[in-house]
Amino acid sequence: MSLRKGESTVSSARLGNPQRIFLEIIRLKLLQGEFFRYHLLPNNLNHKGNTMETTLIILKPDAVQRNLMGRILTRFEDKGLQIVGCKLMRISPELAAEHYKDHASKPFYPGLVRFMTGNPVLTMAVRGIGAITICRAMMGATFGSKAAAGTSRGDFGVSNSYNLIHGSDSPEAATRELGLFFKAGDILEYSRVGDSYVYDSTGSKPE
Numbered sequence: 001m002s003l004r005k006g007e008s009t010v011s012s013a014r015l016g017n018p019q020r021i022f023l024e025i026i027r028l029k030l031l032q033g034e035f036f037r038y039h040l041l042p043n044n045l046n047h048k049g050n051t052m053e054t055t056l057i058i059l060k061p062d063a064v065q066r067n068l069m070g071r072i073l074t075r076f077e078d079k080g081l082q083i084v085g086c087k088l089m090r091i092s093p094e095l096a097a098e099h100y101k102d103h104a105s106k107p108f109y110p111g112l113v114r115f116m117t118g119n120p121v122l123t124m125a126v127r128g129i130g131a132i133t134i135c136r137a138m139m140g141a142t143f144g145s146k147a148a149a150g151t152s153r154g155d156f157g158v159s160n161s162y163n164l165i166h167g168s169d170s171p172e173a174a175t176r177e178l179g180l181f182f183k184a185g186d187i188l189e190y191s192r193v194g195d196s197y198v199y200d201s202t203g204s205k206p207e
Helices: 007-015 018-040 042-048 061-065 069-079 093-099 109-118 131-139 152-156 171-181
Strands: 052-059 082-089 121-129 165-167
Touching: 052 069, 052 131, 052 171, 061 069, 061 109, 061 121, 069 082, 069 121, 069 131, 069 152, 093 109, 093 171, 121 131, 131 152, 131 165
Parallel strands: none
Antiparallel strands: 052 121, 052 165, 082 121
């Protein structure tokens, strides 16, 4: 179809320079990417100065058998931590031996392995700024009889033997333990819209 005289000029004026439009689209996409990077994706918050950690949490057979899985998991979510991996599993004797190898010479070791392999556990990869320290504080002292109220062990346990939950105690331990219980692809990277309200990112670094 032929154009009337002056029509192409009017269309060009209305649409603007194609190169300028293309550059504007690229600029908007870059701005959108920066927004998602620093405000919605917690795994990238360390780019602004804080360390994002992923830690291993195991809800032990006593927590599973007592139907406490949902209540304990919810505490981590309520805190603002992100569950990036989760599976119900039965620990094999070989995996238990590797996980607890530092305790192999201790008197309680055989009973510990029998307990941990006797029934299913729930394993979780939990992520957040300072997640290792935060999770261990939420767990409470080693046994329920000594754990403070408000912690998982303090609220749900009284035993001096069964203690419901395990959490990595250092970044090095977290790396090793996550590698034992999760294989490549099991731990996910995903954004949550609410993360922009979990961490205050208006300053020089999220907090």
